[in-house]
Amino acid sequence: MSEEKKNLNPQVASPVSSSDNIGKGKRHMGLKAKTIAGNTIIYVILVAMTVIWLFPFVCILFQSFEVDHTNMTGNILPVKWGFDNYIRLFTSTDFETGGFGRWYVNTLVISLATAVIQTIIVLCMSYTLSRLRFKGRKFLMNFMLVLGMFPGMLTMIILYRVLADLNLIKQNAIPGLILVYVASSGMGYYVSKGFFDTVPKSLDEAARVDGATRAQVLIKVILPLSKPIVIYTLLTAFMGPWGDFVFASYIAFSTSAGMNVAVGLQSLIATPSAMSANYTMFCAGGVLVAIPITVLFLFLQKYYVEGVTGGAVKG
Amino acid sequence: MASVKLTEVKKVYQGNVVAVHNFNLDIKDKEFIVFVGPSGCGKSTTLRMIAGLEEISEGTVEIDGEVVNDLQPKDRYVSMVFQNYALYPHLTVFENMAFPLRLDRNYRVFPLNEKEREAIQKKIDSGKLNEKQLEEAKEALEKGKRVRGFPQEEIYKRVTNAAEILGITPYLTRKPKALSGGQRQRVAIGRAMVKDCKVFLMDEPLSNLDAKLRNQMRAEIILLRKRIDTTFIYVTHDQTEAMTLGDRIVIMKDGFIMQVGSPTQVFDSPNNLFVAEFIGAPKMNIVSSQLVKEGNKYFVTPFGSKIEVDGDKGAKLLEKGIETRDILLGFRPEHAVLASKPGPNTIKVTLLVNEMMGSELHLHLLTDDNTQLIVRVPTIQLTDKEREEMVAGKELYITFEGKVMHFFDPETEISLLCEENSPSKQNIEALKEAAQVK
Ligand SMILES: Nc1ncnc2c1ncn2[C@@H]1O[C@H](COP(=O)(O)OP(=O)(O)OP(=O)(O)O)[C@@H](O)[C@H]1O
Ligand SMILES: [Mg+2]
Numbered sequence: 142m143s144e145e146k147k148n149l150n151p152q153v154a155s156p157v158s159s160s161d162n163i164g165k166g167k168r169h170m171g172l173k174a175k176t177i178a179g180n181t182i183i184y185v186i187l188v189a190m191t192v193i194w195l196f197p198f199v200c201i202l203f204q205s206f207e208v209d210h211t212n213m214t215g216n217i218l219p220v221k222w223g224f225d226n227y228i229r230l231f232t233s234t235d236f237e238t239g240g241f242g243r244w245y246v247n248t249l250v251i252s253l254a255t256a257v258i259q260t261i262i263v264l265c266m267s268y269t270l271s272r273l274r275f276k277g278r279k280f281l282m283n284f285m286l287v288l289g290m291f292p293g294m295l296t297m298i299i300l301y302r303v304l305a306d307l308n309l310i311k312q313n314a315i316p317g318l319i320l321v322y323v324a325s326s327g328m329g330y331y332v333s334k335g336f337f338d339t340v341p342k343s344l345d346e347a348a349r350v351d352g353a354t355r356a357q358v359l360i361k362v363i364l365p366l367s368k369p370i371v372i373y374t375l376l377t378a379f380m381g382p383w384g385d386f387v388f389a390s391y392i393a394f395s396t397s398a399g400m401n402v403a404v405g406l407q408s409l410i411a412t413p414s415a416m417s418a419n420y421t422m423f424c425a426g427g428v429l430v431a432i433p434i435t436v437l438f439l440f441l442q443k444y445y446v447e448g449v450t451g452g453a454v455k456g
Numbered sequence: 457m458a459s460v461k462l463t464e465v466k467k468v469y470q471g472n473v474v475a476v477h478n479f480n481l482d483i484k485d486k487e488f489i490v491f492v493g494p495s496g497c498g499k500s501t502t503l504r505m506i507a508g509l510e511e512i513s514e515g516t517v518e519i520d521g522e523v524v525n526d527l528q529p530k531d532r533y534v535s536m537v538f539q540n541y542a543l544y545p546h547l548t549v550f551e552n553m554a555f556p557l558r559l560d561r562n563y564r565v566f567p568l569n570e571k572e573r574e575a576i577q578k579k580i581d582s583g584k585l586n587e588k589q590l591e592e593a594k595e596a597l598e599k600g601k602r603v604r605g606f607p608q609e610e611i612y613k614r615v616t617n618a619a620e621i622l623g624i625t626p627y628l629t630r631k632p633k634a635l636s637g638g639q640r641q642r643v644a645i646g647r648a649m650v651k652d653c654k655v656f657l658m659d660e661p662l663s664n665l666d667a668k669l670r671n672q673m674r675a676e677i678i679l680l681r682k683r684i685d686t687t688f689i690y691v692t693h694d695q696t697e698a699m700t701l702g703d704r705i706v707i708m709k710d711g712f713i714m715q716v717g718s719p720t721q722v723f724d725s726p727n728n729l730f731v732a733e734f735i736g737a738p739k740m741n742i743v744s745s746q747l748v749k750e751g752n753k754y755f756v757t758p759f760g761s762k763i764e765v766d767g768d769k770g771a772k773l774l775e776k777g778i779e780t781r782d783i784l785l786g787f788r789p790e791h792a793v794l795a796s797k798p799g800p801n802t803i804k805v806t807l808l809v810n811e812m813m814g815s816e817l818h819l820h821l822l823t824d825d826n827t828q829l830i831v832r833v834p835t836i837q838l839t840d841k842e843r844e845e846m847v848a849g850k851e852l853y854i855t856f857e858g859k860v861m862h863f864f865d866p867e868t869e870i871s872l873l874c875e876e877n878s879p880s881k882q883n884i885e886a887l888k889e890a891a892q893v894k
């Protein structure tokens with residue numbers, strides 16, 4: 142990839158820099174002016190889009206520092222700055238059991254467990270589909286692809302019934318949710334299988350002759366060569382449950398102990414009166430939810446991009 | 457170190473592609489066997505079936521007397537060098553070579569080093585051991601330690617040793633992508649060398665190297681073979697490699713074995729036209745001719761000449777009771793000679809191209825009925841004047857020696873001197889049939 146870029150750059154630059162011909166001086170300037178004009182327009186548009194996109198986030202950030210929470214002021218900047226909302230989130234006795242801390246831990250447990258289990262399942266599945274040849278492999282792949290096109294919401298009611306029978310709802314919602322998130326994860330094999338396909342098969346063969354079992358081939362050869370895709374899989378698996386609202390809300394079924402942060406925060410502002418009382422606290426919660434994801438992305442975005450685009454280049 | 461035996465091995469790929477037919481071969485312990493043949497003839501497939509990377513459709517493969525059809529590659533104890541090297545890109549050269557050793561979980565006995573010896577001695581002296589432990593400790597002192605897998609120091613010893621032999625010591629800490637093709641090839645060989653294997657497999661290990669390096673590595677493989685002294689199976693499509701490396705050569709075509717024999721055997725007495733043309737460069741001249749029996753003597757009559765078949769060949773023809781018949785006559789370019797003047801045993805030809813190869817000339821010739829021939833003439837046999845006169849269009853007379861000709865049946869393309877029940881003869885017939893079905 143990076144080599145391609147290197148090769149491209151001189152080509153792009155050459156019409157501008159090839160000013161060895163004196164007669165072309167004027168055109169040369171024109172080209173430069175054009176480039177500047179074009180870039181200006183592009184940057185103006187990009188900046189405008191960024192402002193629009195970031196505006197709500199900035200508002201939430203500012204509101205979370207508003208100390209005077211009794212009335213929704215309509216200001217963007219807080220009237221009085223302070224960390225009251227954050228403190229209140231963890232100490233307030235207004236809402237039941239444990240409160241925000243409990244929800245946060247719930248979500249962390251669900252997301253981490255899902256990330257680990259789902260990643261293991263997806264990677265094993267992808268390796269199998271990429272390397273082993275068995276009867277029905279093509280069918281299985283197509284079947285899962287088609288199945289994946291149906292929205293997950295369709296299964297909601299039946300899932301609720303099953304989980305209710307297993308007593309994995311309300312205060313037991315956490316294992317129930319992990320089960321739901323992990324259950325169909327094998328179907329997400331597509332990107333990582335595409336990536337594994339680009340790792341030469343002769344490496345597998347060499348490793349197997351060298352004494353490796355299939356599992357060792359995966360762990361010692363394929364995975365180290367597929368770091369971006371492992372990280373991509375972990376990240377997506379972590380993020381899904383982290384921000385999920387729909388499944389989480391009906392499985393927790395308004396039991397505070399079984400809620401994740403999204404559902405918990407929503408319960409803070411469920412009624413108009415609660416809304417006006419807790420709005421700034423809600424904003425503080427939102428900021429706290431965003432922190433881990435933002436940090437993860439800052440550190441891992443390089444791999445994430447490689448992962449998303451890597452699967453597309455099939456060797 | 458082990459023998460390898462393939463019995464009626466057949467490989468059918470998906471979609472009924474038969475890549476290998478009826479493959480029978482007995483490879484002796486410590487033998488160097490070369491599979492050679494044109495592209496797509498099934499050499500790699502056969503090798504991969506021995507390694508366990510490809511399922512065996514029919515027949516059995518035995519290593520060391522044990523049928524290995526259902527064994528995983530790791531349980532067959534073979535080493536393999538791949539054509540594209542297949543080095544692990546994320547590991548250093550050292551770790552690449554140590555890889556098979558680190559995976560090995562077998563129990564072995566290794567000699568103790570000084571420290572371990574002292575430690576055990578101390579334990580014994582302390583008198584705290586019970587009887588069983590005492591016995592074990594004494595045994596360890598005597599024979600060495602029994603451990604699972606290779607200890608670090610053994611891995612280090614083996615890898616550095618192999619690196620020394622292959623001249624890659626300076627690169628041990630590099631990643632493969634920072635190596636040249638030749639260096640990578642050495643690492644691949646090193647990785648195969650360090651582990652204890654029964655059979656050493658190589659699939660066209662030199663084909664990605666340039667000509668000069670290839671010659672050098674070929675010589676090194678001969679040395680390597682002396683050093684690791686195990687059973688080798690080597691795949692190549694280059695007949696020179698096959699001739700120089702192999703104790704025996706297996707020549708294949710379209711999944712059939714055409715001939716198995718020592719380099720001398722396949723060069724001097726090819727069983728069939730394919731082998732005759734495949735082995736030797738430039739390739740053997742083949743012309744239609746007649747084999748004439750006069751009394752107890754045989755003659756061939758290419759292009760109106762009459763050349764006597766002498767030496768062993770005549771006697772063998774007589775023994776087989778062969779009568780006058782049409783044949784394909786083969787003679788090698790180096791066995792033809794320029795004649796100074798026309799005679800009953802000469803063929804008149806016109807020079808088309810004169811290739812100066814240094815020590816010899818390759819003369820491309822055209823006979824009166826438009827058949828092309830190639831003749832190799834050592835440069836020193838010609839005077840400077842004669843060499844200057846060798847220009848296109850010149851008329852020449854050639855003849856060849858009677859004891860080095862080959863006779864093939866024009867229909868079956870099998871050598872007239874081929875043994876009646878030779879397995880390769882059956883294969884050639886099967887190949888013909890298969891071709892006809894297509
Ligand atoms: N996976 C496969 N599926 C179907 N046919 C295959 C497969 N692999 C090889 N073949 C076919 O089997 C035959 C033998 O292939 P093989 O790779 O053994 O040839 P080879 O002698 O090693 O040739 P080369 O010198 O080009 O490496 C070929 O005709 C090839 O097309
Ligand atoms: Mg091959």
